[in-house]
Amino acid sequence: MHVPDGFFNAATSVSAGVVAAAGVAVCLRGARRELDDRTAPMAGLVAAFIFAVQMLNFPVAAGTSGHLLGGALAAILVGPYTGVLCMAVVLLVQCVLFADGGLTALGINITIMGIVTVLVGWGVFRLVARVTRGRVVVAAFLAALVSVPSAALVFALLFWVGGTAPVEVGAVAAAMGGVHVLIGIGEALITAMTVGAVLAVRPDLVYGARGLAKPLVLRGADGETTTVGGQEPAAAPGALRPFLLGGIGLTLVLAGIASFFASSSPDGLEAVAENKGFLSQASDHLFGSWALADYGEVGGIPVGVAGIVGVGLVLLVAGGVAYAARSRTKVKV
Template sequence: MHVPDGFFDAAVSLAAGGVAAAGVAVCLRNARRELDDRTAPMAGLVAAFVFAVQMLNFPVAAGTSGHLLGGTLAAVLVGPYTAVLCVAVVLLVQGFFFADGGLTALGVNITLMAIVTAAVGWAVFRLVLRVVPRRSAVPMAAFAGAVVSVPAAALAFTLLFWIGGTAPIDVGAVAAAMGGVHVLIGIGEGLITALTVSSVLAVRPDLVHGARGLTAPLVLRTAGGETAVAATEEPARKKAGLRPLLAGGALVALVLAGFVSFYASSSPDGLEKVAGDKGLNAQERDHPLGGSPFADYGVKGVGNERLAVGLAGVAGVAITVAAGGAIFTAVRRRSRDGEQAKA
């Protein structure tokens, strides 16, 4: 759902930029409460993973594909405020290094793909856990949040386009088209989110932000066959090092971006399809960085397409890890300095 340049007039672009800037500022401040010495490196890995999986467009209907947005996934793993920062880092890397998503539309993209998805997905996730407050329900709650977050972002796009789009639209028809295709994409997003959360939950439940406070039951059987249930915080896992998880996660991201991405669907994504069918792209402009070395997820001068896509994917993961890691480490350091000053 990367909005290109030329879709929105200057007023909406500037307003969305202001919303995005304010939202990121709020998240930078509040992410201090979510990030610690364990979760700061985890957040950098989450950003890189979102970048990698966004390269994997999957078919959802005839001639249409979709890809992960990642707001709910990041919110469940590292917290809603940090999630906005994760997706914003991905969008910045994509826009400036890969010519994916317009630069004048950067505020729109951060608002829709980072703020809306993280906020809506986290709200639905927490609502489900309020009804079923068990750790075993975390993947199901993550699935529900992800499914709802994608069409919510699509309908928010429709509202913005109705207010300040550069082409006349039948808002009802566009809302139906955007909502319909993005419900299908949301199901795919939900499956990816639930699978990823389940995997981390099985290995390091202490690192899943959305599972905090949901203790796993410890079942004790007595000689008489009776069963007692007690809560455990799994202290051994809490003391376990991060290196195995970070190394494994980084390897998965590199394989997805560097190899699997070549086999992604080449069909237009949901926004591209609806824009072409409904004429939303009448004023679309070429990306100003379209001639950059990694534009369109290739490598300038590399003639082998498979190699070019793989190298671009690996470079993207590396850039995202470096950028995200620097930001989250800085936020954590500032938080630690504040804690020491209070002490």
Template structure:
């Protein structure tokens, strides 16, 4: 759902950019409270994984494809503040290096693909885990529903922005129906990917899943024919457990997806592209400012073999994203550790 330049007029694009900049500033501060020495390096990995999976367009209807947005996945794995930053880093890399998503529309994309998806999905996720029985299955099921709803919510947010600042005169009601309809289907794919990934991480390292913290159901013992809570066991020293294995497996998986599996992705236009073409939204689309990038359109210039070209571009994208994302999150974590203790008390009071 990467919005290109020319879909939204300049005033609304600027306003969205201001909102996006404010959201990034707020989430940078909030991420300091979410990250610790174990999760800070994983946040950069989550951004790289989202970049890789976004290259895997899957067919959803005749002539239409979809791809992961990633807001729900990032929020559940590393927290909502860090989740917005993850998606923002991905969108920035895609816009600058791969000419995917307009540069003047970067604020629009961060708002609809980062802020909206994270806020909607995480709020729904937290509500569901509170009412469902505690346990890993409930976390996975909640992740599925939250991810599913986040995608049409993002589509509705785009339609709202287009209603205010669209550059073509089109029937907004028809656009809303088409956008939400196709993105409900895309949301199913998003939900499957999100639930599968969250479930896989919970199975091996539940302590690394932000959304699963404190959700384990107490152990029950049968005493005198009645079930009672078992005495709490001493907490495991998870802080000392290495995340290198998880990081290594995750990075390898992202490289394989972007470098090899992406070649088999659907070539059909995604949901926004299809709706834009059908309803005339794209009549004023502008050429991307980074169209001359050596990695534009997810291919390496001067490499004739399409499989090799796309694979190299994907590997480069994963590498740049994981380095950039890790740098952002390490900087946020480092600043957090350098703040005096009284700053925490002031922040909590405010």
């Protein structure tokens, strides 16, 4: 759903940029409550993983593909404030290094793909987790499922406000919502499997699982009470580095090898834009001639190599941002 240059007028692009900048500033402060020396590296890994999986377009309909957005996944794994920061780093690197998403549309992309997906995903996750008594994987599935069409409908609303082509907003909203419901199913499956896998090996690193386990109070015949459960997931001392290294290895495999098998069909936004007649409004990216543009296609670089470069850069930038924003609490890792 990366919006290119040319889809929105200057006023809308600037306004969205202000919203995005304000959102990132708020999240830089809020992330202090979510990050410490132990969890800051996790933010870098989550951002790099989202970057890698976004390269893996999957078919959703005839001639149309989709890819992970990742906002709900990021919020569940590292918290909503940190999740927005992860998404902002991913989108910034994709825009500047790979010409994926327009420079003038960066604020729009961060607002739609970062802030909206995180807020909607986190809200749905918390609601469903409470209703289902802490079923984290189920809540993650539904959160991701809802977040994707929500972002698509926000795009349609913004296009109605400041799009550069005279199209019927209802038709765009219906088309965007319809195809992104299908993409949302893929997103939900990826999110649920990822959250479930992390829960299985390091439940203490799943931010969304904290505080969900409610203690069970048992009263004996003598009137004495016993509390069962309700504890936070216990950390596994000394096991963080192997987990991080394993996660980085998997991420590199996805970006360096699996990316060769991604669908080449246009994604949901591109397909809708072509069908509704406003794809021609897209303008050339300022960095469109760079060697890594379009993930190496412009410079003849194998997509896997471009993906590995991107993973490394996102890991460093997101990890650095998280480390700088973290609480200064010292935690043994």
